[in-house]
Amino acid sequence: MDNKLPTVKEIARRLNVSVSTVSRALSDHPRIGLRTKTKVQELAKEMNYEPNAKAIFFKQRKSFIVGVILPYIREEFFSEAISGIEAAAMEHEYTILFGQSYDNPEREKQVVDTMKKQRVDGLIISLSKQTNKYEHLQALDKYDIPVVYFDRVPAIENVHKVYCDLYQGTTEMVNWLFNRGYRRVAFINGPEKLQASKERLKGYLEGVTRQKLKIDMQMVETTDLSKESTHQAMKKLLSLKNRPHAIVTFNDYVHMDAVQYAEQHNVQINKDIAFVSYANLPITSYTAFPPLASIEQYPYGQGKKAMELMIRILQEKSAGTTVPDTHHTEKVMPTLVMHHPVAR
Incomplete structure (x- = not known):
């Protein structure tokens, strides 16, 4: 029994067409005729073909992965935030790569370096409580990896950030x-x-x-x-x-x-x-x-806004519509909730 995953080459062999024709048909290329495109896509579906993520990355220079660094996932605030991040990511067919700083700046630097090596498309981070230098994050700019800060944001203006007022x-x-x-x-x-x-x-x-x-x-x-x-x-x-x-x-x-x-x-x-x-x-x-x-403070909403902002930045970058030196800031307005409003 053949348990190997179906490939573009196998689809091309069975339809007696070139590999490039299959690749273009699967990506809905306008130069491929409707009849050929339909045959390729129907056979791919029948064979349970799944695109090779690495191949897509090398072709589009995208991993469709966004890194997320939080101080502690055990804290309910951050677990709610990551749920919002993940919900927005899935809506746009992105995956998140998650790491914790444990409120340690050195650990934070290590995780940032790991995210960079994994070639994430972007990074969302809530800073550790001791972080007051941002060179390790600003250095991602030369790798064309945008950063969105949320909740615990730096006291500088020229960054993308989402936070509560x-x-x-x-x-x-x-x-x-x-x-x-x-x-x-x-x-x-x-x-x-x-x-x-x-x-x-x-x-x-x-x-x-x-x-x-x-x-x-x-x-x-x-x-x-x-x-x-x-x-x-x-x-x-x-x-x-x-x-x-x-x-x-x-x-x-x-x-x-x-x-x-x-x-x-x-x-x-x-x-x-x-x-x-x-x-x-x-x-x-x-x-x-x-x-x-x-x-x-709406942690779920902050997380969701942070990912939606990241998606917008990545889409602008892909479309070539990014305006240099333009950074987005979004404030989430808090609500005072009374639990036992007693009068004195």
């Missing part, structure tokens, strides 16, 4: 808290190198300023996103002479660690101190103390 969302959240009587609002921010942390801090300071209150930087702490670092931030906030009435946490994972520490130190959650957060991940609904409110 966290400045606006944070300002709205602080305003929401003040309107409900929480006058001392503290903030546990993320790693300082992240542009997302800078946007959050900017929004927090703007929100407090709009209340015509003096900024108290004792109310601002940072975490490297580890449980130990978040607990240390909480220790400092709870040791203040005037404890905060509410705490804004960097994301839902930081929220859960912060709440854990507070509960261990006899704080009545969302009574003595209210907690609000970012991301609005479904996992928080299974915890004893979900945030009073969350900023929905």
Whole structure:
């Protein structure tokens, strides 16, 4: 029994035509007559012929593969994002090649290098929390590999990026808290190198300023996103002479660690101190103390937009319509979601 995959040569032999005729018929070339084209395509279907991906790559200079690098797939935010990326990729008959940086810049560089060697058509990346130099990504330009950043984007303008407007969302959240009587609002921010942390801090300071209150930087702490670092931030906030009435946490994972520490130190959650957060991940609904409110960042939508932007860039490149030095920026507007909107 012949288990070999059918080839263009086999189709050509059975129809007594040239290999080039079969190749052109399969690619719907206009110079091939309808009768011949129909015969070739019907026989190819009958034989379960599948195009050779490598051959298509060498002919079209395309792999139809887009690389995707995320910090951690285990985080629900990024697993939702990659689902959006994959959905858009499949709609356009692209495959994704996935890698994790584990929030390590050196690991990120290694994965980028692997993607380059695999000759991906483009790269979508959410930066590691410590990445503040981008030479390893900018170097892909000479290989004609476009890069689209999403969520964790660099603080530079001349790149393609998709991200959530966290400045606006944070300002709205602080305003929401003040309107409900929480006058001392503290903030546990993320790693300082992240542009997302800078946007959050900017929004927090703007929100407090709009209340015509003096900024108290004792109310601002940072975490490297580890449980130990978040607990240390909480220790400092709870040791203040005037404890905060509410705490804004960097994301839902930081929220859960912060709440854990507070509960261990006899704080009545969302009574003595209210907690609000970012991301609005479904996992928080299974915890004893979900945030009073969350900023929905739409990870699935961000991922889908990032891939759709990549497809547009690749299509413009293939059509030769790319405008030099033109870069696309797309903002996803957040939504403040109230879970237990209590009044004080």
